[in-house]
Amino acid sequence: MNTPSLPGKYPYSRPRRNRKSGWSRRLVRENELTVNDLIWPVFVQEGQAQSTEIGSMPGVSRLSIDLLLPEIEKAAALGIPAVALFPQTPQNLKTEDGQEAFNPDNLICRTVRAIKDTVPDIGVICDVALDPYTSHGQDGILVDGYVANDLTLETLQQQALVQAEAGCDILAPSDMMDGRVAAIREVLEEEQFVNVQIMAYAAKYASAFYGPFRDAVGSSANIKSGGKHSYQMDPGNTDEALREVMMDIEEGADMLIVKPGMPYLDIIQRVTSETSFPTFAYQVSGEYAMLHAAAQNGWLDLDQVMMESLLAFKRAGASGILTYFAPTVAQLLADR
Numbered sequence: 492m493n494t495p496s497l498p499g500k501y502p503y504s505r506p507r508r509n510r511k512s513g514w515s516r517r518l519v520r521e522n523e524l525t526v527n528d529l530i531w532p533v534f535v536q537e538g539q540a541q542s543t544e545i546g547s548m549p550g551v552s553r554l555s556i557d558l559l560l561p562e563i564e565k566a567a568a569l570g571i572p573a574v575a576l577f578p579q580t581p582q583n584l585k586t587e588d589g590q591e592a593f594n595p596d597n598l599i600c601r602t603v604r605a606i607k608d609t610v611p612d613i614g615v616i617c618d619v620a621l622d623p624y625t626s627h628g629q630d631g632i633l634v635d636g637y638v639a640n641d642l643t644l645e646t647l648q649q650q651a652l653v654q655a656e657a658g659c660d661i662l663a664p665s666d667m668m669d670g671r672v673a674a675i676r677e678v679l680e681e682e683q684f685v686n687v688q689i690m691a692y693a694a695k696y697a698s699a700f701y702g703p704f705r706d707a708v709g710s711s712a713n714i715k716s717g718g719k720h721s722y723q724m725d726p727g728n729t730d731e732a733l734r735e736v737m738m739d740i741e742e743g744a745d746m747l748i749v750k751p752g753m754p755y756l757d758i759i760q761r762v763t764s765e766t767s768f769p770t771f772a773y774q775v776s777g778e779y780a781m782l783h784a785a786a787q788n789g790w791l792d793l794d795q796v797m798m799e800s801l802l803a804f805k806r807a808g809a810s811g812i813l814t815y816f817a818p819t820v821a822q823l824l825a826d827r
């Protein structure tokens with residue numbers, strides 16, 4: 492890709508020629524964001540006609556099922572392919588072992604059934620992890636203060652099963668236990684849910700960018716000590732992300748997630764160039780909050796940085812993005 496140096500006073504090769512007008516820039520554009528790239532994460536809570544604004548996530552509210560359904564209908568009408576559901580479990584249902592996770596009538600299962608009844612054509616993704624259900628806010632079961640891997644796997648299998656029975660299309664294990672994809676795949680195959688997909692949070696980092704999410708699902712106050720560093724990945728690692736990804740693929744994952752998004756674009760790029768698997772970036776709550784905060788101060792143009800940040804994921808090779816901006820972006824794309 493060397494530009495030959497030609498004799499003469501002026502450059503013969505001028506990359507700016509292709510940039511001279513809008514039509515030409517469109518013609519040579521390498522990556523484009525479309526509505527088909529978007530997965531919308533939503534927060535759900537108990538009750539009727541309940542809407543709670545999330546202070547650290549401007550424009551995002553946690554909704555009761557009745558208020559969520561019309562929003563999902565709008566998202567489907569805009570062409571958003573899938574939503575990812577996150578529940579706020581009432582404090583009195585949170586326990587040491589997180590057993591509400593596998594109650595077939597828990598909030599998330601009721602939400603899935605309601606969506607499948609009213610908006611059958613949108614894909615429904617459920618998180619598989621115990622943190623919304625544990626009194627300590629960790630993603631698994633604690634034994635002497637340590638998240639016990641294999642004990643947690645048994646609970647994740649039960650959680651996966653009730654979600655699949657409720658009609659969930661894609662299970663997204665976000666817990667980072669070793670062997671969880673195989674454990675979940677096994678129970679799905681045994682129980683005839685052969686077509687339920689697994690979107691594995693293959694490379695999920697122990698990140699400080701999840702703060703606002705923990706406010707939204709009400710788990711921040713519960714995480715008292717230790718953080719999640721004994722199971723989520725160390726932000727210094729790249730090769731390890733590849734090993735995690737390869738394990739999840741071997742264990743039966745259909746799609747992969749890299750999380751967070753923007754601070755880990757290198758990981759997305761490497762995962763997509765070294766595997767042929769559909770890989771999604773999760774633009775997490777802290778990234779969303781950051782762009783909004785700057786925009787509120789008048790320091791950044793929200794629409795422009797929103798679009799640019801999402802396009803960056805496409806450029807890095809992502810098949811799509813989980814983003815709280817999804818409905819706003821879908822509307823913006825539709826209006827163009």
Ligand code: PBG
Pocket residue numbers: 618620622630665666700701702703704705719774775776777
């Ligand atoms: C929980 C889970 C988290 C997120 C998605 N699933 C938080 C965490 O691991 O503590 C974060 C998403 C976000 O910040 O937007 N297993």
